[in-house]
Amino acid sequence: MTEPILQIENLHGWYDESHVLHGVTLEARRGETVALIGRNGAGKTSTLRAAMNLLGRREGSIRVNGRETIGMPRHKVAYTGLGYVPEERGIFASLSVQENLMLLPSIGENGMSVARIYEIFPNLRERRRAAAGTLSGGEQQMLAMARVLRTGPQLLLLDEPTEGLAPVIVKAIGSLLAQLKADGMTMLLVEQNFHFARRLADRFYLIENGRITDHFDREGLEAHADRVADVVGV
Amino acid sequence: MTELFGIPMPVLSGQILLGLFNGAFYALLSLGLAVIFGLLRVINFAHGALYMMGAFIAFLLGQWLGLPFWALLVVAPVLVGVFAVAMEKLLLRHVYGLDPLYGLLLTFGVALVIEGMAQYMFGVAGKPFSQPQALSGVSMIGGMILPHYRVFVIVVALITCLGTWALIERTRLGAFLRAATENRPLVEAFGVNVPVLLTATYAFGALLAGFAGVMGAPVFQVSAFMGSNLIIIVFAVVVIGGMGSIGGAIASGFLLGLCEGLTKVVYPEAANIVVFAIMAVVLFFRPSGLFGKAA
Numbered sequence: 001m002t003e004p005i006l007q008i009e010n011l012h013g014w015y016d017e018s019h020v021l022h023g024v025t026l027e028a029r030r031g032e033t034v035a036l037i038g039r040n041g042a043g044k045t046s047t048l049r050a051a052m053n054l055l056g057r058r059e060g061s062i063r064v065n066g067r068e069t070i071g072m073p074r075h076k077v078a079y080t081g082l083g084y085v086p087e088e089r090g091i092f093a094s095l096s097v098q099e100n101l102m103l104l105p106s107i108g109e110n111g112m113s114v115a116r117i118y119e120i121f122p123n124l125r126e127r128r129r130a131a132a133g134t135l136s137g138g139e140q141q142m143l144a145m146a147r148v149l150r151t152g153p154q155l156l157l158l159d160e161p162t163e164g165l166a167p168v169i170v171k172a173i174g175s176l177l178a179q180l181k182a183d184g185m186t187m188l189l190v191e192q193n194f195h196f197a198r199r200l201a202d203r204f205y206l207i208e209n210g211r212i213t214d215h216f217d218r219e220g221l222e223a224h225a226d227r228v229a230d231v232v233g234v
Numbered sequence: 235m236t237e238l239f240g241i242p243m244p245v246l247s248g249q250i251l252l253g254l255f256n257g258a259f260y261a262l263l264s265l266g267l268a269v270i271f272g273l274l275r276v277i278n279f280a281h282g283a284l285y286m287m288g289a290f291i292a293f294l295l296g297q298w299l300g301l302p303f304w305a306l307l308v309v310a311p312v313l314v315g316v317f318a319v320a321m322e323k324l325l326l327r328h329v330y331g332l333d334p335l336y337g338l339l340l341t342f343g344v345a346l347v348i349e350g351m352a353q354y355m356f357g358v359a360g361k362p363f364s365q366p367q368a369l370s371g372v373s374m375i376g377g378m379i380l381p382h383y384r385v386f387v388i389v390v391a392l393i394t395c396l397g398t399w400a401l402i403e404r405t406r407l408g409a410f411l412r413a414a415t416e417n418r419p420l421v422e423a424f425g426v427n428v429p430v431l432l433t434a435t436y437a438f439g440a441l442l443a444g445f446a447g448v449m450g451a452p453v454f455q456v457s458a459f460m461g462s463n464l465i466i467i468v469f470a471v472v473v474i475g476g477m478g479s480i481g482g483a484i485a486s487g488f489l490l491g492l493c494e495g496l497t498k499v500v501y502p503e504a505a506n507i508v509v510f511a512i513m514a515v516v517l518f519f520r521p522s523g524l525f526g527k528a529a
């Protein structure tokens with residue numbers, strides 16, 4: 001139960017010449033929801049991109065399900081069990097909604113069925129033939145999540161899933177993630193919306209200038225209130 | 235009716251057929267260029283040389299092994315595809331992500347080498363290559379002369395183009411291709427073997443060029459520079475259709491062949507430049523091409 005499904009150790013990352021991650025260390029255990037919190041430009045997105053081998057250069061160690069993914073070809077990384085929901089959603093605009101949904105290769109046994117997905121996201125069913133580029137921001141976010149849930153991941157990497165969305169949609173996403181968590185999904189959640197993150201997360205990491213500067217669990221939240229306020233500006 | 239706008243029907247229909255026949259080659263070649271450019275972002279200057287290679291391989295295999303036309307139509311394009319796989323893996327792969335000029339220069343260099351070798355081995359004179367016996371006839375329908383081989387090429391090219399269009403627009407494999415055209419790294423991160431997809435796409439485009447080369451062999455002369463003459467028009471066709479647009483490449487290929495054919499009837503002096511004139515006009519009013527999306 002306590003073996004970490006994701007273990008990042010002393011991770012350094014670069015975009016071309018610019019060194020943006022300076023030794024990130026964090027882990028997520030099976031069934032845990034871990035929030036990564038930090039200011040704009042702190043390196044949250046870069047950390048997730050590094051985990052997907054989408055950063056130019058990486059050093060250190062990223063183990064998923066016990067397998068080292070640094071040095072692994074990019075197209076093999078997802079098969080360690082990762083489901084990635086990028087910050088910019090990464091919807092393929094010229095493909096239909098249904099094509100986006102069916103595009104990703106399955107990576108695990110327990111993928112969500114399309115019927116179940118359409119039950120959870122009736123909007124996507126209605127618009128399944130439309131070009132995905134015509135979806136609203138909220139619908140695109142739903143699609144970005146739905147398509148990775150179909151592949152059967154063990155660990156979700158969620159980059160600001162509520163960014164720029166209306167309160168009702170934020171609420172819907174919140175209850176979906178809570179449901180996934182109750183079903184045992186492991187999640188690494190990047191959020192600027194701390195009120196959203198605190199309801200879901202079991203543990204918190206603070207990231208500043210490409211380094212983890214603090215971490216604590218739910219119980220430690222009160223004690224770290226100042227640090228959190230400092231970082232997320234609440 | 236024997237005349238239309240004062241032009242005898244047989245002349246008109248003959249030029250329409252000839253226009254569509256040339257258009258078949260424009261369409262097959264510009265389709266390959268568009269598919270390659272869409273995914274690889276490489277302007278494949280070797281395309282004309284690959285076309286010529288298809289014709290020469292067919293010529294040689296016909297001479298050495300006596301293979302019938304139908305077998306050559308399959309074997310020669312596949313060999314061109316195999317050559318393209320090697321070319322992509324050994325050379326082209328290294329220029330991805332660099333300035334597009336590198337891909338252009340690289341493929342241009344490869345074209346010069348292929349054409350130079352063909353010229354060295356076979357000289358400059360065209361090689362004869364006969365039509366398949368079964369298609370050598372001519373039919374008359376309502377005063378229209380229909381050479382069987384030309385009709386065959388038009389129909390086969392049309393089927394090949396529509397099949398390719400369906401493959402890209404209607405299948406999951408095509409969806410990988412379209413998605414990778416939009417965002418290659420992300421498709422790869424989702425677990426699709428994009429390097430193999432790139433190789434396959436280049437080989438497929440080359441295979442189409444080789445296929446066109448075999449079909450052109452009986453009609454155009456098989457010679458080292460048969461491709462470089464044609465490819466200049468094809469680049470104009472691609473520009474008119476819109477770079478990277480699959481349907482646009484097919485439609486503008488046939489349409490421009492037709493325009494050329496009709497110009498030959500109406501004002502023969504302009505037939506050689508009409509495609510470039512249309513290109514200039516299209517670029518002026520729609521820089522992204524007739525079917526291209528505005529950038």
Ligand SMILES: Nc1ncnc2c1ncn2[C@@H]1O[C@H](COP(=O)(O)OP(=O)(O)OP(=O)(O)O)[C@@H](O)[C@H]1O
Nearest residue numbers: 015018020038039040041042043044045046047087
């Ligand atoms: N494509 C890029 N090329 C070069 N530098 C980049 C690139 N993307 C991000 N950076 C830099 O890397 C650093 C970390 O950025 P990152 O996107 O990881 O931050 P973030 O914590 O996700 O911020 P935000 O809350 O704004 O999403 C920043 O200094 C940023 O300017």
Ligand SMILES: [Mg+2]
Nearest residue numbers: 044045046087
């Ligand atoms: Mg970010």
